[in-house]
Amino acid sequence: MRNRSLAQRDYPLVIIGGGILGVTLAYLLSLKYQDRQIVVLETEADVAQHSSRRNTGVLHRPFYLDPETKARFARCAEQSYHLWKKLAQTVPGTPWLPCGTLEVAIDESQLPSLATYKDWSLKNGMKEYEVDLFDAEKLAQKFPHIKAPGAVFVVTDTSVDFQNMTQSLRDRAMAQGVHFLFRMPITGISEGDQEVFLHSKTAQTDLKAGIVINCSGAGSLNLAQQLGMGRNHCNVFFRGDYWEVDAGIRDWFGANIYSVPRFKEFPFLDPHWVRRAASGLVEIGPTAIPVPTPTSYDGVNLWDWKHFMQTPPTENKWKLLKNSTFLSLAVSEWRGAILKSHLAKRMRQFIPELRGGHLTYRGLSGIRASLVDESGHFVSEAQEYWGRRSLHIVNYNSPGATGAPAFAADLFRTLLKKGWLDGLKPRTDKVESFWDIETLLKEDPVNLPEPLGTQG
DSSP states (O other), X not given: OOOOOTTOOEEEEEEEOOSHHHHHHHXXXXXXXXXXXXXXXXXXXXSSOSTTTSSOOEEOOGGXXXXXXXXXXXXXXXXXXXXXXXXXXXXXXXXXXXXXXXXXXXXXXXXXXXXXXXXXXXXXXXOGGGEEEEEHHHHHHHOTTXXXXXXXXXXXXXXXXXXXXXXXXXXXXXXXXXXXXXXXXOOXXXXXXXXXXXXXXXXXXXXXXXXXXXXXXXXXXXXXXXXXXXXXXXXXXXXEOOEEEOGGGGGGOSSEEEEOOSOTTTTOOOOEEEEOTTTOOEEEEOOOEEESXXXXXXXXXXXXXXXXXXXXXXXXXXXXXXXXXXXXXXXXXXXXXXXXXXXHHHHTTTOTTOOGGGEEXXXXXXXXEEEEOTTSOBOOSOEXXXXXXXXXXXXXXXXXXXXXXXXXXXXXXXXXXXXXXXXXXXXXXXXXXXXXXXHHTSSSOOOOOOOSSOOO
16 A cells, blocks of 8 residues: 655644554544545554454454443444444455354353343343353253353354455545555654644654544554553553464364353453454464563563563553462463463363364464553553543454444544534535444434344
């Protein structure tokens, strides 16, 4: 992808970050506002190069999200599922594999969680037929390679390719006049009453914007802190590693297989079995290894760790390190990353026939930036920091890709209410879209299609 000319330095609206959220927001804005007003700045050579590509690729229904503590993520996941379905139906070649997800209870103490998931699914807007509870007998009949006291099967969970979807939105946003400037890392930001100044080593002079929406993932917090926001928070990074499964056992399950998380207050999940929609591969993972940078995909060094621990605020990190449960889990994750036999052993808690030899090649690694507060606790939902002319989205994690369309519509509505978009020129032409922007901009979108799946 090539940059357009850098002659223009003054933009009405700038979105920092070409991940799935930034690109989705740019696409929605392009449905309402004329050409040459919106620009997306991206560090890499194309969109969706980090967490928007390096993820499980599962479009989750909100059965596992507490409707009280994760209300916004749950609502966005529910609404967005239908929107992604519409995109997949409209854009030829979009991978879409409605294989469903089985989430198993490893022991009987976790059985109440399954009933809770069923209750949450209904409270979050899902249909009765989408979630089925399995006892041990029914589970053995339907999934003979699984051994567990119970499970919940979510019919409408779907395996997709979020990078492919982001690229589809990029193409349509560009066709409607959104400019994408690639290899444009933003390292500095300052704002006044009427404009925001952005510094990049790529540009010879600062870029000036009327409004800035910072959706740069792991980099969002750093920019916000330069403006005095979120300085009591820090990011802790976790690398998720996957292993490809031998072709001889890929057909053991037609669904994705997860287990009920043991420690929900930490960003550690037991490894799971994931079907890849685009490649047809099956992978097991991820481990959740603490790493010092958001790009530590292949290895780390002591200098990186030293810099990470010395970067303010440091108290958050030291308090986290004093948590014995966190340290114990982190050590276990390291063992799983180094020894595939250890990873397979963990999976044998519910797939007893699995062996280390069934894991063949390393899959794609991804890194998650998790927000930690001044008490050393992980922050569960996304945070919004509002400046005078800038908005910063921090801690936008799983199920962030699933919920991106509805979350972006939320941001759009808020920007309208605050009057931040008043200076942009509305479109005078009508553009075709697979999403109805007028419906999305309502407080409670209606007339969304039914979820994909066979009722009954």
